[in-house]
Amino acid sequence: EAGVAQSPRYKIIEKRQSVAFWCNPISGHATLYWYQQILGQGPKLLIQFQNNGVVDDSQLPKDRFSAERLKGVDSTLKIQPAKLEDSAVYLCASSAKEIYNSPLHFGNGTRLTVT
């Protein structure tokens, strides 16, 4: 079974620029999550999709962050414009069912550095 794929692996941008991250979940996984992991902290949920609908985006800074999941498969997360405090690892995860029934499968993340 292929894992969760993310790209790019690393990205360096200047503040006020825009950036996009891509995630391809495990085939058949209905639920997709984007987490932000700042250095020295645990991952924080940004947005959760169930198929192509948003379940939870309460911690997504909507003035600068946006995410979509077209056709309930791949997803992109965009930041525009980026701020210095957006420097973090962005993790994508997917699951077949609810977290308590089915474990989350994580990708390797994208490390974003904003200068």
Next chain:
Amino acid sequence: AQTVTQSQPEMSVQEAETVTLSCTYDTSENNYYLFWYKQPPSRQMILVIRQEAYKQQNATENRFSVNFQKAAKSFSLKISDSQLGDTAMYFCASFTGANSKLTFGKGITLSVRP
């Protein structure tokens, strides 16, 4: 709201020895789930072990076991016969059906010395 606290920022253990990683949590829910995740330098989070709150028996997965103290809201991870490949960050996490959100602690860096 759920909170997960990992107060030890880092620990070190000799290869083949046993180490215990601490975690406390807070939730007002009766039905919840607890997890330990491992994050090696590759950054990929890997599920180590899970515990259902309604089960009194502590979960065990090979060399990994938990000490789940529900009244104290404590959920520690014991790693027996530590191996070099256990070197990683370990995150404690909780999940409740009320908000369907997985909440992580800050993590602990574990180093296994040869």
